[in-house]
Amino acid sequence: xxxxxxxxxxxxxxxxxxxxxxxxxxxxxxxxxxxxxxxxxxxxxxxxxxxxxxxxxxxxxxxxxxxxxxxxxxxxxxxxxxxxxxxxxxxxxxxxxxxxxxxxxxxxxxxxxxxxxxxxxxxxxxxxxxxxxxxxxxxxxxxxxxxxxxxxxxxxxxxxxxxxxxxxxxxxxxxxxxxxxxxxxxxxxxxxxxxxxxxxxxxxxxxxxxxxxxxxxxxxxxxxxxxxxxxxxxxxxxxxxxxxxxxxxxxxxxxxxxxxxxxxxxxxxxxxxxxxxxxxxxxxxxxxxxxxxxxxxxxxxxxxxxxxxxxxxxxxxxxxxxxxxxxxxxxxxxxxxxxxxxxxxxxxxxxxxxxxxxxxxxxxxxxxxxxxxxxxxxxxxxxxxxxxxxxxxxxxxxxxxxxxxxx
Numbered sequence: 001x002x003x004x005x006x007x008x009x010x011x012x013x014x015x016x017x018x019x020x021x022x023x024x025x026x027x028x029x030x031x032x033x034x035x036x037x038x039x040x041x042x043x044x045x046x047x048x049x050x051x052x053x054x055x056x057x058x059x060x061x062x063x064x065x066x067x068x069x070x071x072x073x074x075x076x077x078x079x080x081x082x083x084x085x086x087x088x089x090x091x092x093x094x095x096x097x098x099x100x101x102x103x104x105x106x107x108x109x110x111x112x113x114x115x116x117x118x119x120x121x122x123x124x125x126x127x128x129x130x131x132x133x134x135x136x137x138x139x140x141x142x143x144x145x146x147x148x149x150x151x152x153x154x155x156x157x158x159x160x161x162x163x164x165x166x167x168x169x170x171x172x173x174x175x176x177x178x179x180x181x182x183x184x185x186x187x188x189x190x191x192x193x194x195x196x197x198x199x200x201x202x203x204x205x206x207x208x209x210x211x212x213x214x215x216x217x218x219x220x221x222x223x224x225x226x227x228x229x230x231x232x233x234x235x236x237x238x239x240x241x242x243x244x245x246x247x248x249x250x251x252x253x254x255x256x257x258x259x260x261x262x263x264x265x266x267x268x269x270x271x272x273x274x275x276x277x278x279x280x281x282x283x284x285x286x287x288x289x290x291x292x293x294x295x296x297x298x299x300x301x302x303x304x305x306x307x308x309x310x311x312x313x314x315x316x317x318x319x320x321x322x323x324x325x326x327x328x329x330x331x332x333x334x335x336x337x338x339x340x341x342x343x344x345x346x347x348x349x350x351x352x353x354x355x356x357x358x359x360x361x362x363x364x365x366x367x368x369x370x371x372x373x374x375x376x377x378x379x380x381x382x383x384x385x386x387x388x389x390x391x392x393x394x395x396x397x398x399x400x401x402x403x404x405x406x407x
Contacts, residue, residue: 026292031350033284036281058134059227063079084128087130096239097231097239103127106124106217111166117167124205126210131207136229139192140190142174150211155186157178157187161190327392330392335384340381343380
C-alpha cells in the first residue's frame with residue numbers, strides 16, 4: 001500500500017500544473033463549506049451569549065416583529081407607537097412584573113469631554129428608570145437616574161465602561177459635564193461591564209432619561225420598545241399573558257382582533273436566528289457540494305488524460321507481472337490524494353478565514369466545528385473514489401500488448 005501512495009505522489013508531483021488545477025475546485029468547495037460553518041457557528045454562539053445576558057426572566061414588546069423577513073412592513077408601520085407611560089402603566093398594574101422599561105436608541109454619536117472624544121459609534125439609549133433593573137445592569141460608581149429625573153427632564157447620563165475608558169483617565173467621572181452633540185449632560189453613574197455583544201460592544205453606550213432623549217431626537221426615525229422582567233423565570237408565561245392583556249386594554253384592541261404589537265423572548269430570537277442560519281448553511285452546502293462535484297468531474301478528466309499519457313508505462317508494468325488490481329489501486333489512490341490535498345488546503349484556508357473574521361469582529365468568535373472538518377475529508381474521499389474509479393478501471397483493463405504498442 002505504501003508503494004501505491006509513493007507511486008501516486010511521484011505521478012502528481014511530475015505534473016504540478018495539472019494537479020494544481022484539479023485541486024483548485026476541491027479547495028474552493030471545502031473552503032466555502034468549512035469557513036461558512038465557522039462564521040455561522042460563531043454568530044449563533046454570539047446571539048446566545050447576548051440573549052443570555054438578559055436572563056430567562058426578560059421579554060420584549062414592540063410594534064414591529066423582532067426579525068422581519070417577508071412581512072408586510074406597511075402593516076406594522078401603521079400600528080400605534082408605544083409611549084414611555086406604557087412602561088409605567090405595566091409596572092404599576094402588573095402582578096407578575098418586577099420591572100418594566102421603555103427605551104429608544106441612536107447609534108451614531110460622538111461623546112466629548114473637554115478635549116477628549118469617543119469614537120462616532122456610541123449608542124445613546126433613552127430609557128425610563130426601570131431600564132437598570134429590567135436589563136440586570138449594575139452601577140460601578142455613582143447612581144442610576146430616577147423617575148423624577150425623567151419627569152423633570154434632567155440632563156443626566158449614565159455611561160458605559162467603554163465611554164468611561166475613552167473619556168476619563170484616572171479621573172472620577174461622576175459630576176463631570178460631557179457633550180452629546182451640542183447638549184451638555186452631567187454624568188451621575190458608570191455601569192459595570194456587561195456580558196454579551198455580537199457586532200458591537202455592549203459597554204459602548206450612554207443612557208439618558210427617555211424624556212430628554214425625545215426632546216433631542218426625531219421620534220419619527222426611532223421606534224420605542226418595552227423591556228419587561230418577570231418576578232421569576234417560573235412565572236414568565238403568566239407575566240407574558242398578563243402583559244398582553246394589559247396592553248390590549250390600554251391600546252383599546254377590540255376582542256377577536258390580533259394584537260397590534262409583537263411580544264418575544266430571548267429564546268424565540270435565538271430560535272429564529274438559528275433557523276435563518278440553518279437555511280444559510282443548507283444553501284452553502286448545496287453550492288459548495290455542486291462545486292465539489294464539478295471538481296470531481298475535473299479529477300476524472302485529468303485522470304483519463306493521465307491514463308492515456310501513461311499507457312506504455314501501464315503496459316510495461318503489466319508485462320513484468322503487475323496485476324490489474326494493483327494498477328486500479330494506484331490510479332484510485334492518485335485520485336483520492338488529489339481530492340484530499342485540496343481538502344487540506346481548503347481547511348487551512350478556512351482556519352485563516354475564521355481567524356481574520358474574529359480579528360475584524362472581536363466580539364464574535366468564528367469557531368470551526370470539528371464535524372465540518374471530518375465531513376469535508378470524508379466527502380472529498382468519496383469524490384475521489386467515485387470520479388477516480390472509471391479512469392482507474394480503464395487503466396486496469398488495458399491489454400499489455402496493445403499498451404506497449406501505444407504511441
